[in-house]
Amino acid sequence: MNTTVVAQLQRQFQDYIVSLYQQGFLDNQFSELRKLQDEGTPDFVAEVVSLFFDDCSKLINTMSASLERPDNVDFKQVDSGVHQLKGSSSSVGAQRVKNVCISFKECCHVQNREGCLRCLQQVDYEYKMLKTKLQDLFNLEQQILQAGGTIPQVDIN
Amino acid sequence: MAEVLLPRKMEIPNDPSKFGSPDLLHVLAVDDSHVDRKFIERLLRVSSCKVTVVDSATRALQYLGLGVEEKSVGFEDLKVNLIMTDYSMPGMTGYELLKKIKESSAFRQVPVVIMSSENILPRIDRCLEEGAEDFLLKPVKLSDVERLRDSLMKVEDLSFTKSTQKRELETENAYPVHSQLKRAKI
Numbered sequence: 001m002n003t004t005v006v007a008q009l010q011r012q013f014q015d016y017i018v019s020l021y022q023q024g025f026l027d028n029q030f031s032e033l034r035k036l037q038d039e040g041t042p043d044f045v046a047e048v049v050s051l052f053f054d055d056c057s058k059l060i061n062t063m064s065a066s067l068e069r070p071d072n073v074d075f076k077q078v079d080s081g082v083h084q085l086k087g088s089s090s091s092v093g094a095q096r097v098k099n100v101c102i103s104f105k106e107c108c109h110v111q112n113r114e115g116c117l118r119c120l121q122q123v124d125y126e127y128k129m130l131k132t133k134l135q136d137l138f139n140l141e142q143q144i145l146q147a148g149g150t151i152p153q154v155d156i157n
Numbered sequence: 158m159a160e161v162l163l164p165r166k167m168e169i170p171n172d173p174s175k176f177g178s179p180d181l182l183h184v185l186a187v188d189d190s191h192v193d194r195k196f197i198e199r200l201l202r203v204s205s206c207k208v209t210v211v212d213s214a215t216r217a218l219q220y221l222g223l224g225v226e227e228k229s230v231g232f233e234d235l236k237v238n239l240i241m242t243d244y245s246m247p248g249m250t251g252y253e254l255l256k257k258i259k260e261s262s263a264f265r266q267v268p269v270v271i272m273s274s275e276n277i278l279p280r281i282d283r284c285l286e287e288g289a290e291d292f293l294l295k296p297v298k299l300s301d302v303e304r305l306r307d308s309l310m311k312v313e314d315l316s317f318t319k320s321t322q323k324r325e326l327e328t329e330n331a332y333p334v335h336s337q338l339k340r341a342k343i
Contacts, residue, residue, distance in 0.1 A: 029296050036199050036299070044199060051192045083245070087274045088192040091296045 001148030010152050013140045020137070021156045025130055030093030031156055046138055052092045056127040059085050060120065067116055078116060079108040085123065096126045182306055183207040187217045187242035187254065188272070197241065197272075197297060204302045206239075214242065214249035214257075223261050237267055239290075239309055244273035244280065252284060259288045270305065272297055 020026045037044040063081040066074045086101035100123045107115030184206045186197045194210050201208045242251040259265050268290035281292045
């Protein structure tokens with residue numbers, strides 16, 4: 001094991017994950033998820049976030065369909081979709097996605113279709129952005145493990 | 158998305174004497190969110206509980222044998238120590254599930270915990286009034302689960318095996334197993 005390489009990768013990982021928290025992509029719940037992962041369940045976090053991204057994709061499609069016709073918007077259905085999205089984003093620590101959902105809910109309540117469409121676009125952007133960032137993070141993890149190192153536990157407080 | 162979730166295989170601990178151990182709390186978790194099911198399952202496993210996860214209140218009732226056709230056969234051995242259910246679910250809500258459980262003679266003693274992402278006081282009151290053991294805000298914390306587990310372990314006295322080993326010397330054939338359980342439950 002090349003300890004210099006491992007140390008560099010670990011440093012990179014640490015800096016990257018800290019930046020994700022600092023930029024508000026992730027909140028404390030993500031670190032709670034990481035704490036639940038161990039050597040026996042090394043893919044736990046990746047699996048949970050994968051389910052989350054699947055949820056995002058499905059719900060965004062459904063809500064998009066509900067919002068499509070200006071004269072016939074089912075705001076109840078959109079609200080239900082936002083509620084689910086807010087719930088799962090909260091469970092994985094996807095802070096930016098969750099925050100958009102909060103605004104999105106407001107738009108539903110006042111039946112603001114334009115506002116809803118904007119939020120929908122934003123939520124789509126945010127989840128895809130997060131997906132890319134986390135993919136990079138998981139890649140770093142893999143590199144560390146392949147180099148024979150261990151993944152650092154990062155304290156964000 | 159109709160997902161058939163069969164009861165999960167229990168993770169077999171390394172210690173062979175713990176195989177099928179009655180000392181582990183068996184928790185039935187109910188949530189329509191796939192993300193939340195995965196999360197709560199992990200929380201419970203980490204807390205050393207046996208876990209069965211289902212995706213709806215209807216399936217929970219089916220699992221407990223309280224479905225549309227109430228079958229009393231084969232469910233006497235089903236030991237569920239705790240039910241944790243999401244509040245907002247399509248079809249039957251967690252609140253309605255709570256009521257059904259409290260109405261059943263077989264399971265009304267089983268503590269039911271409601272989980273919700275919304276901190277709505279009238280909702281919390283209603284659940285507690287209906288007999289919910291606790292109301293947890295999502296995302297549920299590991300400390301919530303550990304706290305529940307600890308308080309239930311005390312009530313069930315699931316460590317009775319230790320105390321009965323002492324008693325065995327004096328009372329070996331004097332009492333059948335079920336009264337040993339009752340006596341241990343002080």
